Amino acid sequence: MYLDVADLRTFYDLPMGQLLRGLIGQQVREFWPDLKGERLLGIGYAGPFMRPYLGNAERCIAAMPAQQGAVPWPWEADTASGLVLDGCLPFSDAAFDRVMMVHVLDHCKDASDVVREAWRVLAPGGRLMAIVPNRRGLWARSELSPFGYGRPYSRGQLRELMQSCQFDVLGDKEALFMPPTRNISVLRSARTWEAIGRRVWPAFGGLLLMEVEKKVFRTIPAGGKKSALRVLKPVFVPEGAPAGLKPVRHSGLGVVRALRRG
Numbered sequence: 001m002y003l004d005v006a007d008l009r010t011f012y013d014l015p016m017g018q019l020l021r022g023l024i025g026q027q028v029r030e031f032w033p034d035l036k037g038e039r040l041l042g043i044g045y046a047g048p049f050m051r052p053y054l055g056n057a058e059r060c061i062a063a064m065p066a067q068q069g070a071v072p073w074p075w076e077a078d079t080a081s082g083l084v085l086d087g088c089l090p091f092s093d094a095a096f097d098r099v100m101m102v103h104v105l106d107h108c109k110d111a112s113d114v115v116r117e118a119w120r121v122l123a124p125g126g127r128l129m130a131i132v133p134n135r136r137g138l139w140a141r142s143e144l145s146p147f148g149y150g151r152p153y154s155r156g157q158l159r160e161l162m163q164s165c166q167f168d169v170l171g172d173k174e175a176l177f178m179p180p181t182r183n184i185s186v187l188r189s190a191r192t193w194e195a196i197g198r199r200v201w202p203a204f205g206g207l208l209l210m211e212v213e214k215k216v217f218r219t220i221p222a223g224g225k226k227s228a229l230r231v232l233k234p235v236f237v238p239e240g241a242p243a244g245l246k247p248v249r250h251s252g253l254g255v256v257r258a259l260r261r262g
Contacts, residue, residue: 002107003146005069008045011146016182019190020145021048024131024207027175028100031129031211038097043089043118044104045146047073047081049131061096063089065104087113094123101130105161106150115165122214128167130210132158134174139206142180147207158210167212174198174205 011017028049036056042049043063050060054074062081064070073081084090086108099118105111118128133140133152140152153161159169177197178190186193197205 002065002068003103003149005045005064005071008068008103008146009071012048016144016187017048019187020176023178023190023194024175024209025049025052027173027209028129028131030173031171031209032098032127035098039095040098040100041091041096041118041121042100042102043084043114044068044102044107046100046102049102050100065108068103068107086110087117089117089121091121093120094126095121097123097126099126099128101128103146103150105130105158106132106147106152111161112165115161115167119165119167119214124214124216126214127170128162128212128214130158130162130208130212132208132210134205134208136204137174137176137206138204139176139180144180144182147176148180153208155208155210158208162210162212166215166217168215170211170213172208172210174202174207175209176206177201177204178206180206 012021025048029052032053034056035053037058040050040053040057040060041063042061043065045062045064045068047062050062051074054060054077060074060080062070062073063084064081066083066085070081070083072079082090087110099122101114101118104114108114115128122128133147133150135152135154135157137152139145139147142148155172159172162169176194178186178193181187
């Protein structure tokens with residue numbers, strides 16, 4: 001079940017939300033340092049993490065699920081956000097180069113439908129980034145952030161979901177190693193917590209980030225080169241058989257076979 005968009009906007013305006021925006025955004029930019037000239041689509045509530053790309057991406061569009069609601073985004077420019085239905089995006093095939101998913105796979109009813117629809121609107125070789133709560137992490141068990149209200153994933157579960165929807169996994173990492181708390185001293189030392197956690201307990205980050213690439217299958221053209229393999233048909237060659245067949249004895253099995261000439 002989705003959270004209300006007003007609650008999400010309020011959270012990211014609070015000090016804790018602004019801190020998480022910076023910590024998570026840093027990991028996002030390590031995957032995607034620059035999107036100059038590319039078309040970016042955010043599904044769910046991805047606006048806080050898409051903002052760094054507003055200056056150089058060709059276009060940035062925020063698709064917000066109808067069950068969640070929508071708000072104008074970005075506030076400093078013409079609105080580029082709108083309501084969409086899960087599994088039914090109002091865009092043509094191959095319309096985007098990148099897709100970012102935040103607060104959607106952990107809240108939607110059918111994650112496969114959402115991912116397959118993202119596959120459709122991605123250009124061949126396009127990349128998708130999913131940000132979800134980590135099943136092992138503490139943030140999935142805390143109600144201090146939106147990441148504690150959805151369905152968490154393990155790395156294996158997220159990888160299996162992406163591969164089943166025709167994506168190749170390029171890389172993944174954890175983020176958010178600080179404990180979920182409003183304690184001021186912990187919040188002020190958040191970056192220290194991140195550095196220590198990444199070295200000491202790397203598998204217990206609060207979030208999983210996974211980058212995948214759209215996989216397009218190559219078809220075999222009609223009338224292409226025939227296979228070099230011959231088909232052997234076990235037959236008995238009776239007397240008076242057509243001249244086009246001749247018996248061949250297989251030395252290993254002692255089976256009489258016939259091969260068509262030519």
